[in-house]
Amino acid sequence: MDLQISVFLLFILFTAGHSLRCYECISLTGSCAGQKVKTCPGRFSRCLSSTAVDQVDDSSTTIIIKGCAPVCQSASMSIGSSKATISCCDTNECNAQDPPDPTPNRKKCYSCDRQSCTNTLSCSGTEDRCIKATGAYGGQSVVIKGCASKSICDSASLFGVESISCCEGNLCNGAQSVSQSFLFLCCSLLSYFLLH
Template sequence: MELKIFIVLFCALFTGGHSLQCYECLGMMGSCESKETTCPDTATCASATIVQSTGGNEVKMQSKGCKVKESCISASVNFGITRTVTSTQCCSTDRCNNNDAPDYGSNSPNGKQCYFCDGKSCFNKLNCLGDEDYCLKATATVGTLSETVKGCVSKSVCDATSQANAGFTGSCCQGNLCNGAKSVTQNLLFLLWPLFFFILIH
């Protein structure tokens, strides 16, 4: 159920309209079959590869379509129990997004540590990977449910946090284990955090 919602919300990041002609598709577990779409004047063509890892399971998704230039970023968000890495390539000529974006990010520890929440405690230590050089503490509200999470993120995620949507608040810091603060009660909403990530960087 959570994955279906994730796909719907990610598709919402790719808008249609007029002007630039781009390929458009969404595919799980490999390349997707593309059709053509017409984009708004403010959009570019985009190709994105998203890799979500939860436990020992990994899901890869390819997406193509129209995207505003400001949201053409590559980033990693790691909440310990789940990690989502997105690579986005944008271009500004007709049908230039034919190729899949290459995988982004590294799985190698970079020496930085941040706290993360596992449903019982928010003081678990997490080894950050790749370019996850910031710690994040964030809270999102969906209806009556509110969830606070902590983890390692790329700088581009922190830049997007300052422009977050209503219902989302977050703060970044650079020191090791700097996202301590008070522990919170967890609930099953943590399963939806990949959705908030993509809403955040839109």
């Protein structure tokens, strides 16, 4: 009987001692100074670190989110002057650093500005696809074009996104004139990775 109790207590201590710990931060200022470590709930087996940057004229906004995730896939997407990067890991406190800036690759895709979608964008890191996504934001139809990782293209269930099409050839996502919204992209992308 004592052996059974000892084994049970050892099991509880062993499983409690092996819960994943991740840094946690939500920053709209681009800095996670003073980030805290959080013990993840049992079903959360990954640490996530994401950065979204939007450059408009001379102004830049950086959003950083770090925390525990039940499922996470590293991914990157660029749409002209806006970029979102997610990196995932599965060891204690492995998300201390922000996702690294990926190095440019040879892929090129069309992207949009406020007037047209004829701009050419150089992709970077794992962005091996050209993407075109449509959805609704603020009562308006929105189209986004740019570079994306395969894992973004495989995420057809992004919140608020009506359709996503991806292709592998250079400049294969067409050049029709449309509008874009970085906030639409950022909220959709992050909600998918944080909530699924």
